[in-house]
Amino acid sequence: MIKLLITMSVFIAGCSVVFKASAGDQPVLLNEQVVVSSGDTLWSISLANKPDQMDTRVYVEALKDTNQLSHGNIQTGQVLELPQLQH
16 A cells, blocks of 8 residues: 555656646646645645545645645745646
8 A cells, every 4th residue: 555655656746737728729838826825734735636536645745746845834825836637
């Protein structure tokens, strides 16, 4: 089980998928972001944004990797990129 979680974390960290929206004939890349509010934690942000069937711990690690966070400390007003994962 631990090997599976580690493997999934590495896979998710390696995935960098962005959504595309059409603007005329040219695609526009959109990265979803969230602004940290007072009382937010990586866990609460992950719960609100992760795919339904994903383990929250895996999404927390992907969120940290996407934003190059070596720790779990975030600050009010900080802008975080949300990991874009294939479903």
